Amino acid sequence: MRDLKVLAVVVFFTLVTYWGVEPYAHSVMHKHVEFEGFKYKDLKTPPKGDPAKGKALIATCTSCHGIKSQGMKAPMDPVSASAAYGVNPPDLSNAGAVLDEKFLANFIVSPTHAGLVKKSGMPGGMADAQGAADIAAYLKSIAPKEVKPQEAFEFACGRCHAMRYAKWTQIGFVPKTKADIKTGVDLAKLDFEKKVGQYQLNLAKYLGKLPPDLSIIVRARGEHYLKTFVENPQNLLHGTAMPRVGVNNEGYEKVYKYLEEVGDPSKPKREKVGPWVLGYFVLFAFLAYLWYKSQWKDLH
Missing domain, CATH: 1.10.760.10 (Cytochrome c-like domain)
Known part of the structure; x- marks a missing residue:
């Protein structure tokens, strides 16, 4: 659970930077x-x-x-x-x-x-x-x-x-x-x-x-x-x-x-394969989380 909280914090500040800080900085400079x-x-x-x-x-x-x-x-x-x-x-x-x-x-x-x-x-x-x-x-x-x-x-x-x-x-x-x-x-x-x-x-x-x-x-x-x-x-x-x-x-x-x-x-091909790549990352993250839980279940 602690690791999920850390991940949530990282995701939150990443999104704030991407959708908040970066656009603001761009609007000031341009x-x-x-x-x-x-x-x-x-x-x-x-x-x-x-x-x-x-x-x-x-x-x-x-x-x-x-x-x-x-x-x-x-x-x-x-x-x-x-x-x-x-x-x-x-x-x-x-x-x-x-x-x-x-x-x-x-x-x-x-x-x-x-x-x-x-x-x-x-x-x-x-x-x-x-x-x-x-x-x-x-x-x-x-x-x-x-x-x-x-x-x-x-x-x-x-x-x-x-x-x-x-x-x-x-x-x-x-x-x-x-x-x-x-x-x-x-x-x-x-x-x-x-x-x-x-x-x-x-x-x-x-x-x-x-x-x-x-x-x-x-x-x-x-x-x-x-x-x-x-x-x-x-x-x-x-x-x-x-x-x-x-x-x-x-x-x-x-x-x-x-x-x-x-x-x-290559944009059309990139847009076509993009959802499959994102789907792979989601699946990989889910499997990695299951593996993590199985490996550390006796240590928590």
Whole structure:
């Protein structure tokens, strides 16, 4: 009985530390930010957009952006675009599915205001409020009904962040190449690495430093931190050059799913085997207790 009391005391203080002291210490050291559901309450509600009028105005965007789903190629390759703008402008095929429509309309009018940054590779004033709403409505009308997690990540994050576990670079996936049989030199690989290096150099000059690789970000940061950071980077990292991306809730869920697939691929198996492991410990503890009672019954 005495041993059970000791165990109860140990369990009690362990739980107090885990659920009381540790969360309190974390709240003191780290600012708590409430999640707002990607509503972007600080932005003005745009007027109702007309997709037909937006289609007529989309040339305003295609001087820098491609729209592959509509047969419009990007005017420049990623490296050349990064040299001109600091970062490669995204293809807009999935913009209407991944981005919040209100954010998108406000971003077209003023990228720095909507993105909460001091500078942007995209100039402001590309359209007035009504024109921006029309363009946003058009992009929403051509967006696919279903966007894959990988596609959402590439659009929202992939132009600035690499994912080496997924073999993703800021200019695309690492291609499968072969070295020349005679020389042993893989010229295609060297050429790709050169392009990645130049893009990263342009990106680092634009943002002040190279954005981090996101391969294990889901393990390094909790889900609450990630969604509040994506929602508004300035709340958790004041002065950061990372703009507010403007994703909607569905877009964020797709991005997070991909980050989880790459950074924590064993999670489904771990969750499946977890209850069996806990059950084993409970059974082992019960058998150990019975053994203990049988061994010490004559000494108590």
